[in-house]
Amino acid sequence: MSFSVGVDVGGTNIKIGLVDEEGNIICRRRLHNNPSEPPAQTLEILAQAVLKLTRSKPVAALGIGIAGLVDHKDGFVRTSPNLPTWNKVPVKDILSRLTRLNVFCCNDANAVALGEWLYGAAKGCRNALCITLGTGIGSGIITDNHLLLGANSYAGELGHTTLSLRGPACPCGNSGCLERYVGAQAIVFRCRRLLRQQQRRVAASRNQLSLFGPSGERLSLIFELVGYNLNRLSPREIGSAARKKDKIALQVIKETGALLGLGIYNALMLLDPEIVVLGGGVSRFGKPLLQAVEQTVFARLYGSNRQLKIVLSFLGDDAGILGASQLHRLASNFTP
């Protein structure tokens, strides 16, 4: 039995797993990632954790998925919006030296797609689109049983496809990117606006009680969940409220799904996968999100009898570790 190591580097956490040949994570570590720390220091700590985890075990390779633009051929992080200190970092070189393992690097959304395809929701599918919903919107694409990395390692940037030319400005320099509509920030922003509107309506109806009678509208459960401080709102509270059938939470999720569906539709036109997998933190909205996405996508699709499923992630947070741990199986893609 041989093992491999999968590492998932996000903006706040680093997840490390030792994975057996059947795709079981047999032990794991979670490190806090301080994004302001120099990457060399972070990689040093990471390497120590890997060495402890793999001690005396036969390890085939180490794969690492990183939230940023990663040159998969050179194992180089070019830049990362969520890890601002990670600029031109030779991750492969550093980690190879520190761990003496064969190291493979890629973008985190690509690692997630590889995980879902090898072990999760897209297992056995020839063509798949795996979307990671969070602060950013990433995706990984499987075409004809290949993980598509692209000429510059930029494939799968679904979040920066344009939904509307006149949409909000995006740090990428364009406007109206899908990420600006269905990224965590945009979801929170839309929800906050609805909550403030409700707050005003409820207050007004109380003031006018004697004239118009009670409107009967009660404040959303979300107010309670954030301690009546809307600055503390995150997708987590929206999800919790939705599970208790809160109207505003469900409305926000439905709108998010409809917008996401439009972005997915364009990707489907080009890629024609048999499965779309929704993963990442925001996918924990679950069924109401999935249903809204399906409604939009299937209303737009032409061509009857099309083979297409849209599903939620099977592996959740483990997809990144599992996919990264198997990058060595694509070794031919990683030669410069």
Added chain:
Amino acid sequence: MSFSVGVDVGGTNIKIGLVDEEGNIICRRRLHNNPSEPPAQTLEILAQAVLKLTRSKPVAALGIGIAGLVDHKDGFVRTSPNLPTWNKVPVKDILSRLTRLNVFCCNDANAVALGEWLYGAAKGCRNALCITLGTGIGSGIITDNHLLLGANSYAGELGHTTLSLRGPACPCGNSGCLERYVGAQAIVFRCRRLLRQQQRRVAASRNQLSLFGPSGERLSLIFELVGYNLNRLSPREIGSAARKKDKIALQVIKETGALLGLGIYNALMLLDPEIVVLGGGVSRFGKPLLQAVEQTVFARLYGSNRQLKIVLSFLGDDAGILGASQLHRLASNFTP
């Protein structure tokens, strides 16, 4: 030396070529395609032409690219907007029986992409996007040295990605599809409007000569090319006028390129190819179109040092024949 046959079935013509192992078309036939004729009859005539062309030659296979939704696995044309009688036609079965050759079918834009990738502008590229500009906007995608056909043979439908939700209605059932902005009809429509505006301006300036002096504006060369009958306008006249620096023709081409660039940008975000090839009749606009596409795409792209070229087709009208003739090389993709 063995040969293969490539067939390109369009809305008005059927092109047949006998192709040698090095990708030379050593002889060819062109048949008129009457779209109202039953497809069985058309295929019968096609098969006779193929048999004459291949007489006494060792032929490995026949590949055929058809303008429509083609199930590449079963060799079945499901439906075709430009060949309205081609509904559920078992092309592979019919042609195999009539020619006794091994037959492979796919969408015409996919055949063009295969041609450009094997012998043309995208030769040697690992990832390519080859766009066919005409009445419809099709594309074929090469990912990691594979022609991407997709789970339902629908991959590459660039023309039906959405450019604007509030755009003009499309026969596909949606609105604002890229094809409605840069397809031949849309180009002619935009040009005609500009020409009518000019006509009115010139007429008005003549009437007001004594008051305002001559505006100096002369009617576009296009008026002459269509015999002053704007109903006869097609992309051909716009191209001819542009080559003589006609202002309105150049303006229309520039606008078309800018809109096309937006559609291409979204595809680049997902696919990250190293080359984009512009082919099809409308690509004969040439350099002004290419420049406008480049301007839009490169202004939007982020990530420096990106490996990306945008070029015009090398093979022109032959790409479809050449690509189709090599479909047998992807035989494993064609098993149901």
